[in-house]
Amino acid sequence: MKNLIQDTIEKIKEQRISPEPKWKYLVKKYFLWALFAAVLILAAISFSAAYDNANNLDWDLYRFIHQSRFLYILSILPYFWIILIAIFLIAAFFEIRKTETGYRYSWSRILLIIAGGIAVFGGFISLLGFGGKLNSKLVKEVPFYSQHMMVTKESQWMQPSRGFLAGTITYVSENKIGIKDLNSDDWNINIDDNTLVKPSVNISREEMIKIIGTKTDENNFKAKEIRPWTGKGERKGSNGQGNRSSRARGN
Amino acid sequence: MDKQKSLSDTALVELATKNPESFGILMERYQGPLFHYIRRIAQLSKEDTEDLLQEVFIKIYQKLNEYNDELKFSSWAYRIAHNHVIDYFRKTSARPRTNSLEDSEWEKLIHSSVHVEKDIADGDCAKKIKICIGNLPVHYREVLILRFIEEKEYEEIMDILKKPKGTVATLIKRGKEMLVKRLEEENINCF
Numbered sequence: 001m002k003n004l005i006q007d008t009i010e011k012i013k014e015q016r017i018s019p020e021p022k023w024k025y026l027v028k029k030y031f032l033w034a035l036f037a038a039v040l041i042l043a044a045i046s047f048s049a050a051y052d053n054a055n056n057l058d059w060d061l062y063r064f065i066h067q068s069r070f071l072y073i074l075s076i077l078p079y080f081w082i083i084l085i086a087i088f089l090i091a092a093f094f095e096i097r098k099t100e101t102g103y104r105y106s107w108s109r110i111l112l113i114i115a116g117g118i119a120v121f122g123g124f125i126s127l128l129g130f131g132g133k134l135n136s137k138l139v140k141e142v143p144f145y146s147q148h149m150m151v152t153k154e155s156q157w158m159q160p161s162r163g164f165l166a167g168t169i170t171y172v173s174e175n176k177i178g179i180k181d182l183n184s185d186d187w188n189i190n191i192d193d194n195t196l197v198k199p200s201v202n203i204s205r206e207e208m209i210k211i212i213g214t215k216t217d218e219n220n221f222k223a224k225e226i227r228p229w230t231g232k233g234e235r236k237g238s239n240g241q242g243n244r245s246s247r248a249r250g251n
Numbered sequence: 252m253d254k255q256k257s258l259s260d261t262a263l264v265e266l267a268t269k270n271p272e273s274f275g276i277l278m279e280r281y282q283g284p285l286f287h288y289i290r291r292i293a294q295l296s297k298e299d300t301e302d303l304l305q306e307v308f309i310k311i312y313q314k315l316n317e318y319n320d321e322l323k324f325s326s327w328a329y330r331i332a333h334n335h336v337i338d339y340f341r342k343t344s345a346r347p348r349t350n351s352l353e354d355s356e357w358e359k360l361i362h363s364s365v366h367v368e369k370d371i372a373d374g375d376c377a378k379k380i381k382i383c384i385g386n387l388p389v390h391y392r393e394v395l396i397l398r399f400i401e402e403k404e405y406e407e408i409m410d411i412l413k414k415p416k417g418t419v420a421t422l423i424k425r426g427k428e429m430l431v432k433r434l435e436e437e438n439i440n441c442f
Contacts, residue, residue: 004301005278008308012271017309019268022316100319103413 029100036095040117043088047122048131049138050081056135056153058232064163064212064224076151089114157210158182165189165221166210166229172203177223179209189223190216196225198233260324268315278308281325284401285332291396293336294385303339307332326410329403333393333411340389383433391426398423 011017054077062072092114096102102110125131138145139152146152157166158181165187167179177189189211191197201209208229213222227233255266255276267274285307290300311331318327384392397403397411408419 004282004305004308005275008278008305008312009271009275011305012274012309012312017313019315020313020317025317101321103415104409106415106417 032095032098036092036099039088039092039095040114040121043085043092043114043118044121044125045130045134046081046084046088047118048126049134050078050085050131051122051126052131052135053078053081053150053152057151057156058153058210058227060232061156061164061212076156078150080145080149085118089118154182160187160215160221163212163214163224164210165213165215166208169203169205169207169209171205177203177209179211186219188220189213190220191223191226195223198225198227200231200233201226201228261318261320264315264318264324267312271312274308274312274315277311277324281328282308284325285328288329288396288401289332289336291400292333292389292393293339303335304332307335310335322410323407326407329397329407329411330413337389383430383437386433387426387429391422391429394419394422395426395430 057076059073059076062069065072067075089111093107093110096105096110096114122131135152139154146155154166157164159165160181165179165181167181167187169177170180170186171178175191177191179187179189181187197203201207203209203226210227210229211221211223212225212227214224216222255263255273258266258276260277260280263273263277267277282304286300286304289295289303289307290297293300293303295303307328311328314331318324384395387395394408394412397408398405403411405416405419408414409416412419414422
């Protein structure tokens with residue numbers, strides 16, 4: 001065995017074998033961490049966009065289409081962002097496992113810490129309004145996004161045949177409101193004393209509203225409930241009830 | 252050089268990056284343990300094991316700058332040996348031919364898995380048991396060798412195999428169960 005040591009040292013000297021430079025390992029190490037940071041940022045952006053998307057949807061519409069709450073929630077979840085978050089989460093998991101001591105931690109602990117990091121960082125950039133801006137940009141510039149990839153607020157409220165319509169008020173009269181919907185088509189909205197107008201709705205020209213009701217023909221829609229474009233229209237301290245005579249202000 | 256013999260592994264690693272002679276001291280310290288470890292998992296002849304060990308030492312020397320003193324040097328060196336043996340199996344598609352554990356070594360393994368009431372060193376039975384151990388999948392065999400023959404702690408095995416502690420514990424448990432099952436399947440009832 002003594003010879004093995006001498007032979008090895010001689011071989012090292014003869015073949016001029018030398019330790020690989022430290023910078024190579026450092027570059028690899030920092031590259032892995034940079035990649036991890038990039039993946040975490042992308043996951044946080046996805047989280048922020050998913051949160052914004054979910055936050056803008058009306059989650060109670062199942063009541064109007066006679067569907068179970070569970071199935072309705074399943075049908076409107078932002079799957080595109082959820083899948084992206086899952087992909088980034090798995091990528092970040094493997095990045096951590098590739099680090100020098102990443103193998104020491106169980107998969108559940110690593111996933112939990114990364115998921116927590118994504119939620120905290122994603123929540124922070126949501127507060128800065130990043131997710132909202134990204135969603136708006138995608139809705140405007142990538143039609144495929146809102147048409148096929150995601151249930152957006154816009155697509156949720158542009159289903160007149162299912163009883164959901166949204167648009168900007170063009171005129172207000174005694175029993176009718178005119179709106180230009182999100183596709184710039186004109187509609188006459190019939191309202192009566194049974195129409196529930198949510199407390200914070202401002203029925204006047206140029207205001208955006210959401211309407212729940214029934215499509216009666218090509219351009220006519222009977223309103224059952226009217227909500228403001230943003231939120232469900234409840235006010236603090238209000239029981240959410242109202243009717244068209246107490247809310248409508250003709251212009 | 253004699254002064255260097257009293258230095259810690261980490262200090263020697265630092266010196267060895269500048270002078271291969273200092274690496275000789277590290278080799279002296281680990282040639283015995285690594286030789287036996289490689290022989291036990293690779294199950295090769297003495298000459299082939301020495302060739303593999305030399306390749307492992309050269310690999311360790313080339314990677315000296317990668318060594319991180321958060322790990323024990325021995326765990327790091329065992330890890331390189333483990334990876335090299337796995338690569339060797341991949342390249343040669345070799346399967347272990349015979350079980351090269353000493354009688355006292357495989358007795359330790361058997362004792363770790365089943366309750367032994369009788370002297371198991373009786374010829375035919377011992378041979379069959381050796382074959383059962385040798386036929387275990389390499390990752391189970393290796394983890395059993397590390398735990399019960401090399402007598403490594405779970406943390407060290409974790410660092411050598413780069414697997415979480417829970418996985419190491421599972422591998423040991425399943426390895427032991429598999430060994431008992433194989434012994435039963437082969438109808439080996441020597442105990």
